[in-house]
């Protein structure tokens with residue numbers, strides 16, 4: 001693995017660490033404002049390495065809610081659970097180290113300080129104990145040249161308390177969410193509200209000056225948008241373009257070193273680059289979360305990458321959302337071929353950004369896939385097998401190339417066992433469990449399969465599980481394969497249980 005491209009890298013780690021330390025000694029509050037702006041100015045000083053990976057994606061990001069990579073199951077509270085403690089910091093230290101080693105140069109984190117609701121006053125969102133923990137995570141990231149982007153809802157998601165406190169931010173005339181009208185609206189602020197604009201700006205300033213973020217990952221589509229008599233005159237694309245551009249333009253004017261990207265949930269990307277001009281003119285990258293532009297045709301996506309003022313990105317089509325509440329050995333679904341196809345085609349079409357949805361490394365699926373995606377993003381010209389071989393060598397230490405190839409083939413067989421029976425899952429959110437309520441949910445990724453498909457998948461898993469001991473004899477690190485075996489046993493248990501329930505109800 002060659003050294004990652006640092007062009008989109010953060011500033012000197014030592015400088016950053018020193019500044020955080022100084023900030024902590026001088027003042028818990030304003031200190032970080034100094035460190036953030038000072039560190040940002042360093043980005044300009046960086047010289048692009050001559051031997052940089054010219055083919056590498058410019059934005060090689062991980063993405064998720066703060067706890068999506070938690071190595072222990074979480075409980076209590078509605079999704080997303082955003083608890084942070086000493087163990088979270090320890091896990092991030094190791095997670096970020098792996099991310100760095102595999103070539104990522106950024107991470108978009110949701111829920112650093114607020115999920116559903118920023119508090120009023122805003123500064124109260126930065127609870128001191130949590131702040132000390134988050135500062136350590138950010139500091140570890142910066143030491144590793146991994147830039148932290150703040151996952152930020154724009155005009156919606158995060159505003160429940162603000163709307164209650166300042167009713168002028170929203171109009172109670174309903175909202176449009178995922179194409180349908182909802183009469184209730186306690187979540188989406190109005191684009192035409194001056195006070196909404198000010199709250200949005202205040203939150204941005206708080207993130208830059210107090211949190212010390214180095215960029216933003218926007219979303220404006222999730223949970224819907226204002227549908228008052230003024231806002232409804234705009235199409236969804238016009239609406240999102242206005243709120244995104246208003247916020248992005250403010251950031252670029254006030255905090256020009258911040259990277260600004262957007263996950264285009266709920267935004268139609270099908271009307272050509274010109275229709276997206278306002279949306280993208282102050283963005284650094286736009287993530288086509290469901291690969292709409294690819295589905296419209298590769299030529300169409302190429303026309304976007306050629307004409308948009310920002311980088312076009314993807315999540316890989318399928319967003320594999322980890323189950324927050326399940327034990328970490330309850331699933332195993334590596335999707336290397338599907339992910340490689342997505343990364344390669346985006347690269348061929350001129351895409352330069354990619355966000356890989358993170359998960360717990362304690363489950364080997366996410367350990368393998370996080371490393372795999374990072375390596376492909378750093379060198380998209382590799383084949384799926386080449387990148388996967390590197391990961392297999394690192395994780396299992398096979399005795400020779402033949403053993404590596406056997407494990408690579410075996411992992412792809414596990415992928416086929418599910419994908420050949422699940423229909424097309426290459427677009428949109430893919431959930432193992434429903435993520436609703438406060439307890440671990442049922443395995444909906446299995447219940448979506450027909451009984452015939454489930455039986456076939458179970459047979460494949462049984463056959464492939466039996467090969468694990470033989471694969472293990474060819475490796476120095478067998479415990480990882482044994483852990484995969486335990487995961488597959490638990491998946492088989494779920495498969496049998498779903499089939500048994502169906503047999504009893506028919």
Ligand SMILES: [Zn+2]
Pocket residue numbers: 171189190191192226227228229230231232
């Ligand atoms: Zn409105």
